[in-house]
Every structure is written in structure tokens, then in C-alpha cells.
Amino acid sequence: MSTERISLDDKALWRSLATDQPVAPVAVSDMDFAAWLEGALPEAEAARIDAAVTADPALRQAALDLADILGKPLPAAPARMAVRAQALVGAVERPVRKGWLASLLPDFGQGLGLQRGALAATAVVVAAVGFMMGGGISKQYQEAVYASSQSSSSTEIRPLGRDTTGELTDLFSDAT
Amino acid sequence: MTELSQIDLRSLATGHKRTWDAFVTAASPLINAVVRRALSTYRLSEDDVMDAAQDVFVRLCANDFRLLKTYDPTRAALSTWLAVVSRSAAVDFARRRRQATAPIDEVPEAALAVEDRHVEKLKIPDGLLTERQTLILKCLYDEERDVAEVAQLLKIDAQTVRSTHHKALLRLREHFKGEPP
Numbered sequence: 343m344s345t346e347r348i349s350l351d352d353k354a355l356w357r358s359l360a361t362d363q364p365v366a367p368v369a370v371s372d373m374d375f376a377a378w379l380e381g382a383l384p385e386a387e388a389a390r391i392d393a394a395v396t397a398d399p400a401l402r403q404a405a406l407d408l409a410d411i412l413g414k415p416l417p418a419a420p421a422r423m424a425v426r427a428q429a430l431v432g433a434v435e436r437p438v439r440k441g442w443l444a445s446l447l448p449d450f451g452q453g454l455g456l457q458r459g460a461l462a463a464t465a466v467v468v469a470a471v472g473f474m475m476g477g478g479i480s481k482q483y484q485e486a487v488y489a490s491s492q493s494s495s496s497t498e499i500r501p502l503g504r505d506t507t508g509e510l511t512d513l514f515s516d517a518t
Numbered sequence: 519m520t521e522l523s524q525i526d527l528r529s530l531a532t533g534h535k536r537t538w539d540a541f542v543t544a545a546s547p548l549i550n551a552v553v554r555r556a557l558s559t560y561r562l563s564e565d566d567v568m569d570a571a572q573d574v575f576v577r578l579c580a581n582d583f584r585l586l587k588t589y590d591p592t593r594a595a596l597s598t599w600l601a602v603v604s605r606s607a608a609v610d611f612a613r614r615r616r617q618a619t620a621p622i623d624e625v626p627e628a629a630l631a632v633e634d635r636h637v638e639k640l641k642i643p644d645g646l647l648t649e650r651q652t653l654i655l656k657c658l659y660d661e662e663r664d665v666a667e668v669a670q671l672l673k674i675d676a677q678t679v680r681s682t683h684h685k686a687l688l689r690l691r692e693h694f695k696g697e698p699p
Contacts, residue, residue, distance in 0.1 A: 352659075352683075352687050353659050355687065355690060355691070355694075356655055356659045356690075357659065358639065358640065359639060359640050359641070359642055359690070359694075360639035360640060360641045360642070361642065361652075361655075361656065361660070372588075372599060372602045372603050372606065373588065373589070373590055373593055373594065373599060375602050376593070376594035376595075376598040376599040376601075376602045377593040377594045379594070379598050379601075379602070379671075379673075380594050380595065380598055380673065381672065381673030381674070382593060382594060388650075389648070389649045389650065390649075392648075392649035392650050392652075392653045393649040393652075395653055396649060396652045396653045396656055399660075400609075402653075402656065402657070402661065403661075404556075404602075404605050404609075405671055406657070406661065406663060406667065406671055407552075407555050407556070407605070408552070408598075408601045408602065408605060409667075409670050409671040410555075410667070410670070411548075411551050411552055411555060411601060412597065412598060412601055413670050416547040416548055416550075416551050417547065417550075417551065418547055419546035419547045419549070419550035419571075420550070420568070422568065423546050423549075423550060423568055423571050423572070424542050424543055424546045426568070426572050426575075427542040427546070427571070427572060427575035428538065428539045428542045428543075430538075430572075430575055430576060430579055431533055431535055431538040431539075431579055432535055
């Protein structure tokens with residue numbers, strides 16, 4: 343009997359043995375499994391994963407598939423896959439803290455209302471400063487015009503008319 | 519194009535938009551390949567494949583990038599870890615959708631064999647084979663993989679696979695030499 347068994351080929355020998363004994367499933371984390379796939383685990387730790395992969399046909403299939411994929415050049419992914427995935431973070435990006443001055447500037451990532459408000463506030467400030475500067479210049483300008491009119495009144499030749507007649511009347515009435 | 523290994527993980531985990539976009543561009547081919555392979559035994563449409571891939575990306579950035587923050591660069595490459603995560607997510611996705619089906623030609627012979635319940639199989643005693651020896655025999659005989667595939671899986675030489683296989687069989691033969699069939 344024993345001679346016959348020994349004469350069996352390797353595969354038949356293996357098939358004749360009870361190799362699928364029920365074993366309690368061992369939890370393997372993604373990180374441990376990845377490290378095992380890279381052959382980066384110490385012997386004792388690798389043996390634990392070896393046992394889990396041996397006992398679980400699904401985990402074994404996963405290991406074989408992943409080793410195959412990681413060992414080959416990868417085909418390009420459909421463009422829409424990346425477009426959809428990239429949109430995930432644009433929508434949930436966290437606001438970045440900014441200084442008070444920077445916060446006044448338009449921020450295209452925080453909505454149109456805030457942007458418009460900041461622009462309106464900026465416009466009001468610019469207008470107020472401009473008004474104040476404009477008023478100062480106007481006063482100086484009036485003073486300059488007044489001084490100019492005072493110095494030139496003695497030499498001014500005014501045309502004869504109602505005003506001149508009135509002045510003569512006043513002169514004669516004062517004299518009387 | 520940015521490689522996965524060049525991605526700034528700290529920036530990625532803070533949700534920086536440009537880093538995320540670069541990560542997605544670099545990771546898409548791998549996630550696409552893993553998801554397609556994982557779903558190949560399920561009758562799912564192209565849209566399902568897209569949704570499963572999107573599910574992987576959602577998992578990575580959900581809850582303030584909690585899953586991504588569990589990655590430890592000192593233990594494995596980002597691509598390897600990402601492949602593992604992608605496969606898990608794809609299998610979960612498929613289970614939520616449909617039952618697995620596989621063409622009969624692709625199923626290993628051992629999986630289709632009808633076991634004769636009257637044959638008492640011999641149990642391999644604990645400790646007779648190492649975990650590594652058992653795994654190699656399972657891959658070669660139960661999964662019907664060739665030596666090169668097993669070597670690639672275990673990151674060892676093909677010669678080491680043959681040697682380990684040979685030693686395991688010697689132990690089995692030696693142990694069961696006097697056993698009845």
C-alpha cells in the first residue's frame with residue numbers, strides 16, 4: 343500500500359490529503375497584506391499571513407491577482423474616471439485660514455456673495471478717500487481763485503452798463 | 519505626469535486640491551486595473567466599473583481622509599497598498615450589486631471536482647509543513663498556478679519555489695510512507 347502511495351505523482355498525492363481543513367479566519371489588515379505582498383515582513387509575521395492566505399481561497403485569489411497586476415505595465419484609465427474622482431475633493435476642500443486683509447480680497451472658492459460684498463466694501467472705501475482728497479483740492483483751488491481775483495480787480499476794465507450807472511448814482515447821493 | 523511615489527502624502531491628507539488631482543491622475547490606471555480584475559467574475563457593466571472605481575476614491579477621501587491616513591510608507595509602497603484597498607472596495611461593491619459568476623473554463627479543476635465522500639482523506643499533521651510550504655503547494659495544485667506566478671506572488675526566485683515544493687513533498691511522502699491509502 344505504502345509503495346503504491348509513494349508512486350503517485352505529486353499532484354495526486356496532494357489531492358489525496360485533506361488540505362482544506364476548516365480554519366478560523368484570521369483578520370489581515372490592508373497594510374499587513376500590502377507589506378506581505380512586497381515580501382517586506384519579518385519571517386514570523388510573514389508566516390501568519392502565509393497561513394491566512396493558505397486558509398482563505400478568496401484571499402489567495404486576491405494575492406495572486408494583485409501580484410500579477412503590480413508586476414505588469416498598466417493600461418491607461420478612462421478619462422472620465424479621473425474627472426469624476428478629481429471632483430470629489432474640489433467640493434469638500436476645507437477653507438484655508440487667511441489674514442484679515444487677505445480676507446477682504448475676492449475669494450473665488452467661497453462663493454459669489456462674499457466676493458461681491460468684499461468688492462463693494464473696497465469700492466466704498468476708495469470712493470470715500472477720493473471724495474476727501476477731492477474736497478481738499480477744491481478748497482485750495484477756491485483760495486487760489488479768490489486771491490487771483492483780488493489782485494486783478496483794480497486793473498479790470500468793465501463794460502459800461504447798468505452797474506456803472508448805479509455806482510455813479512450812489513456817488514452823487516453820498517455827496518449830497 | 520506625476521508618479522504615485524512622488525505624491526506629497528501630507529499635503530494629500532490635508533485635502534490640498536492640486537495634490538489630490540495629481541494623485542487621482544497617477545492612481546487611476548492602477549485602480550482601474552484592480553477594479554476591472556476584481557469585477558471580472560461578476561456580470562457588471564462599464565458604468566458599474568466606473569462606479570466601483572469612484573467608490574475607491576470616495577473611501578480614500580471620506581471622513582477627512584481617514585483611510586488614507588492609515589497608510590504607512592515605511593511598510594509598503596503606496597501602489598501596493600492602494601491595490602489592496604482597491605480590490606477590497608471593488609469586491610464589496612460587487613457583492614452589493616450581484617452574485618459572482620465565472621466562466622466554467624476559468625474555474626480550476628479542483629474547484630469543480632465532486633468530492634467522493636466515501637474516501638477518507640488523510641490529515642496533514644500540524645507542523646509537518648511550514649505555512650510557506652503549504653501555501654506553495656496550494657497555489658501549485660489547488661490554484662493550478664505555474665512556478666513563475668508563485669514566485670512573483672511571494673517575491674522569491676522560481677528556484678526557491680521549486681526547492682520548497684520539493685522539500686514539502688519529501689516530508690509528505692516520508693510521513694505517509696506507512697499510511698494506508
